[in-house]
Amino acid sequence: MPIERITLKLPADFDPSRHLKALEKLVADRHGDGWELDSIDPIIGVAFITRHVAVTEVDAGTQTEERFEVRLPRGTKPSDGEKVATKLEDQHPGYALVEFEPFLGKATLARLTPAEQRCRGAVAVALGVKPWDVQVKSRPDGGFDVALPHTYVPSKHDEKIAEIATVVVGQEGWFAETDPKALTASIVPGEPPSFPPVIPYPFKRAVPRFDPASDGWSRIFLGRVLGRTGGEDGPELTTDFVAAPHILVSGLTGSGKSILLSVLATGALAHGWELCIADAIKGGVDFMDLQPFVRPGGFGDDLASACCVLQTAYEEGQRRKKLIQRAGVQKWTQLPTSASLRPVLVAVDELTSLVAPEPTPKGVAKDNPLVVEVAERNLLKATILNTIGKIARELRFTGVSLAIGTQVASTSTGIPTELRANLGMKILLGGKPTDNNRRLALNDPDAVPRVPLNVVDDPAGAARGVGVFEIEGRPSGVVKVLFANPAECATYLRALGVATTDRPRPTPAEIARHTPSLETGTGTEDPARAGDRSPSGNRPEPTRDPATGEVLHGFAKANEERRQLDAAAKQTAREAGAS
DSSP states (O other): OOEEEEEEEOOTTOOHHHHHHHHHHHHHHHHOSOOEEEEEETTTTEEEEEEEOOOOEEOGGGOOSSEEEEEOOTTOOGGGHHHHHHHHHHHSTTEEEEEEEGGGTEEEEEEOOHHHHHHHHHHHHHHTSOGGGSEEEEOTTSOEEEEOOTTOOHHHHHHHHHHIIIIISSOBTBEEEEETTTTEEEEEOOOOOOOOSOOBOOTTSOOOOOOTTSSGGGOOEEEEEOOSSTTOOOOEEEOOTTTOOOEEEEOOTTSSHHHHHHHHHHHHHHTTOEEEEEOTTTTTGGGGGGGGGSOTTOEEOSHHHHHHHHHHHHHHHHHHHHHHHHHTOSSGGGSOGGGOOOOEEEEEOOHHHHHSOOOOOTTOOTTSHHHHHHHHHHHHHHHHHHHHHHHHHHOTTTTEEEEEEESOOSGGGTOOHHHHHTOOEEEEESSSOOHHHHHHHOSOGGGSOOOOHHHHTOTTSTTTTEEEEEETTEEEEEEEEOBOOHHHHHHHHHHHTOOOOSOOSOOHHHHHHHSOOTTOOSSOSOTTTTTOOOTTSOOOOOOBOTTTOOBOOHHHHHHHHHHHHHHHHHHHHHHHHHO
16 A cells, blocks of 8 residues: 655654644644654654555456446455445546445446436435446436436335426436336336326227126226326226226216216126116216116105115115025125125215205294295205215125216215225326315325326316226226217117116105105005194095196195195185285
């Protein structure tokens, strides 16, 4: 090891016993650390001072224009890495320390571009390692190939590497691919992912019919997940009614909830499902083309018929539970084929408005027809919400599934937290939902990505029908749902030979049997006469529709009685004026 020497002129009164420490400090201040007093010549008044110099030597046998090895001084420790890197990189501009092996006495330097050094430094910080523990090489497409250290763990580091790809060394649209077994990663350039203006329903696509021995019946195509980069189709988003038998579709007006429910219903029918629809708020107008394909009595377009449809679906689930219990199996698909069961989809639109109670008029007598009407409607709303909750809670294994569309699913709008928790698949439609809407619609909004701004602001219409999804046991993501014209759906279903019914709406007798009334008795009487007893026990003449003669109940009865009272009052006034 080479020795460096200096001589220092001493003052005439220099006394080693008194001035040695001052001499050592003077040398350190002027020439740095590591110096030792070798000898003093008192005759000429000079101190001879030396230190050993650590010299790194380039290994000529490994030297190339791009890479070479350096022999490290004996005694170099792992903790000396940063000091060695600083020194060597200063001595060799344009090169960086890429391997540091102090126990083998060598280090390796390589030529790195500024972009490679930036990428390497960012990955090292993200993984909590030294820069020379990460190897980076530029790709022909402008990205980077990275060799990762043994401390790399996918669950801890993949999101950070993805952030480096899109924020640090690249931009929106770049992505990272990692191979945990090979300890490699690639940062790949790309354009921001987006969607076409429309993803049409694949009417020509072959669809497997219901088979209880497989799970193909449970996977219904809903849309496409956002791809990794521009021009790339993402994977299909399908339901999984085995793992998540109920679906919640949230979104503001115009976001595409009804279209998605129609697409889901069309796919279910094509797979061999039975269908029920409850849309009392909009009178079923969005589902009129699907009306012929529902179960008999399975189309509810007002409060009473919607309540009846849901109660009937719940009864079907209860019937299946008894079959399952008697057969000693665990779920409906294990029942013998002789049971002739098919999955049932119960689609409920505008749930918030459907179950939100109406305020009772103030200052009006309790027996006033207006108050009675509101009370009847609220009773039906409460029954609907209770029945939906029981279906979600009790019928998971019976093949009766809910698909609920709503604007804001919160306790303040009458939708219990338990119901939201029982809806295992959640889709929130809309490009820019508020943070509050995300919290209400999703179980873990922080883990669900947002719709990218390039999609939201796309002038070609990429944002129509987009949203985010969250499914139990599956990664969440951004999706664009399929679009289908309702009339085309009906034509498609007829071409498949899907069965139709000539009785889509419940009959008055079915409604009377399955819906409550403020006047209802036990529910075992003649539906035309049930609940119409007077306090004395005598049945009064029932109120009938003047046009059809049909016996009226509930709010329909209250409306007719109010009309009759108004007509009687006007008649009395006319008679008084005539006299």
